[in-house]
Amino acid sequence: xxxxxxxxxxxxxxxxxxxxxxxxxxxxxxxxxxxxxSGVDNLAIFSSAIHLGADPALVGLLSRPHTVRRHTLENIRxxxxxxxxxxxxxxxxxxxxxxxxxxxGLSEFxxxxxxxxxxxxxxxxxxxxxxxxxxxxxxxxVPLKINGTLLIIGEIEVLLFEEDLVLDxxxxxxxxxxTVAVTGLDTYHKASRLKKLPYARP
Amino acid sequence: xxxxxxxxxxxxxxxxxxxxxxxxxxxxxxxxxxxxxSGVDNLAIFSSAIHLGADPALVGLLSRPHTVRRHTLENIRxxxxxxxxxxxxxxxxxxxxxxxxxxxGLSEFxxxxxxxxxxxxxxxxxxxxxxxxxxxxxxxxVPLKINGTLLIIGEIEVLLFEEDLVLDxxxxxxxxxxTVAVTGLDTYHKASRLKKLPYARP
Numbered sequence: 001x002x003x004x005x006x007x008x009x010x011x012x013x014x015x016x017x018x019x020x021x022x023x024x025x026x027x028x029x030x031x032x033x034x035x036x037x038s039g040v041d042n043l044a045i046f047s048s049a050i051h052l053g054a055d056p057a058l059v060g061l062l063s064r065p066h067t068v069r070r071h072t073l074e075n076i077r078x079x080x081x082x083x084x085x086x087x088x089x090x091x092x093x094x095x096x097x098x099x100x101x102x103x104x105g106l107s108e109f110x111x112x113x114x115x116x117x118x119x120x121x122x123x124x125x126x127x128x129x130x131x132x133x134x135x136x137x138x139x140x141x142v143p144l145k146i147n148g149t150l151l152i153i154g155e156i157e158v159l160l161f162e163e164d165l166v167l168d169x170x171x172x173x174x175x176x177x178x179t180v181a182v183t184g185l186d187t188y189h190k191a192s193r194l195k196k197l198p199y200a201r202p
Numbered sequence: 203x204x205x206x207x208x209x210x211x212x213x214x215x216x217x218x219x220x221x222x223x224x225x226x227x228x229x230x231x232x233x234x235x236x237x238x239x240s241g242v243d244n245l246a247i248f249s250s251a252i253h254l255g256a257d258p259a260l261v262g263l264l265s266r267p268h269t270v271r272r273h274t275l276e277n278i279r280x281x282x283x284x285x286x287x288x289x290x291x292x293x294x295x296x297x298x299x300x301x302x303x304x305x306x307g308l309s310e311f312x313x314x315x316x317x318x319x320x321x322x323x324x325x326x327x328x329x330x331x332x333x334x335x336x337x338x339x340x341x342x343x344v345p346l347k348i349n350g351t352l353l354i355i356g357e358i359e360v361l362l363f364e365e366d367l368v369l370d371x372x373x374x375x376x377x378x379x380x381t382v383a384v385t386g387l388d389t390y391h392k393a394s395r396l397k398k399l400p401y402a403r404p
Contacts, residue, residue: 002321003361008259011372018372020256023336023361025230025288026376026383026393027253050252050264051229053349054222057210062252086227089396100402111404119204134225140348146341146355147255153348159205159225170217171386172224180396181228181383184373187398191228191383191391194291199388200302202313 022184026191029182031095032061033083033116033125034075041116041125043098043108044072047182049084057156059084059136062149076152080138081123085130088178092188122157131177133160224386228393231289231384233297234263235318235327236277243318243327245300245310246274249384251286259358261286261338264351278354282340283325287332290380294390324359333379335362 008016027047034042048062061084063073076082087095094112102111109116109125116125122135136154143150167173174193181189210218229249236244250264263286265275278284289297296314304313311318311327318327324337338356345352369375376395383391 001363001365004323005259005357005359008358008361009257013257015372016259017256019361019368019374020259020358021253022372022374022376023334023358024251024253024261024286025232025334025381026228027230028227030227048252049226050250051223051226052264052346052351054219055211055215056349057207057218057222058349059226062254084226092397093399096399097402100404102404121206132225132227140346142344142346144254144344144353144355147258147260149254151346151353153346155207156210156222157207159210159221161203163203166221170213170220170224171389172221174224174228174385174389174391179227181393183376186401187373187376188396189376189393190396191393194382194390194392195294196389197295197298200299202302202304 018184026181026183026189029087029095029180029188031085031087031098031127031130032072033085033127034072034081035079035124036071036075037078040105041107041109042071042075043114043127045087045095045098052153058139059134059154059156061152061154063152064149073150073152076138079123082136082138082154083122083124083126084134084136085127086132086177086179088129088131089180089190090178091129092180119158119160126160131161131165131179132172220386228383228385228391231297231382231390233287233289233300233329233332234274235285235287235329236274237281237326238273238277239280242307243309243311244273244277245316245329247289247297247300254355260341261336261356261358263354263356265354266351275352275354278340281325284338284340284356285324285326285328286336286338287329288334288379288381290331290333291382291392292380293331294382321360321362328362333363333367333381334374
């Protein structure tokens, strides 16, 4: 079937959100950890983390100004610090529950049973249960005029993972990791490797 | 293990690229179709497509100014049009081979054996073999000052997919799709659904 721009606009709001959030394929499932100015540890699930560059080591994260994820944005602004932590299949339900709207002042760590962990030089909390974590310092927030979305850009301060999870070429070994992928807003997947392909030449 | 920012900078260039390109988890594997001003159909594999918003329906794509992907960027600039097409397991090798540097004037469609397909209202070629395709019009290119990366923003003009691939709530059914995920620069995965979770409440 073919859906035009005009037909997409006429779709029921939630149906359209589900369709467009799933239309590009698999996305990374990550927990973003932050600490508020009053000291509350915040945790929120994101599927919008994106690699921006290797030198300097930069990561982007998309946020909207007025959604459930506003705490994350406010905390990153006030503290200049955030963490990104892989979601594993064994704590998937807890990770998904961080998206609930808890009363002000409650920490998603306590509410979901996940454990905060701290490292020197990073103000924000890591997720102890995660197999791979990044600690980042805010470098810039780029507002996208077109729809008010914000691209949060962080530089990696520290990476945390077990040494045996890295292959000889530097890639993480996803055959060993329990990391999940997400599609749309609510569907989680386990992946299995099909192929590692050589550098392509004509 | 813990790697600091300073230690990351000291990693061998390719090792660092592999590590940082895989550090956030699973990414979507898509083919981006464009047409040059001299009429050559171009096709390039990208793992940086990202959902930017549902109304208007916006998609982002990251590009660097001086890499193998420059043709895609130039063609989007000159024609204002591009397509994004899911990579399926059955044409994965062909899709990966679009990343080779072919001599000027050759089309990756012909070089890899993938088939261009056209739809009214979209100048750029679609990939006939893809189960899900988006046709987009360029809305804006946002340069990220911090490292020269460019965020290409397109608005969806048309969506192409079989009707039975959509669930009642509007999400694509990835249990039926052969769409693959990618990690790092060269590793492709098939995914299987773990869970579709309900909207989270405290």
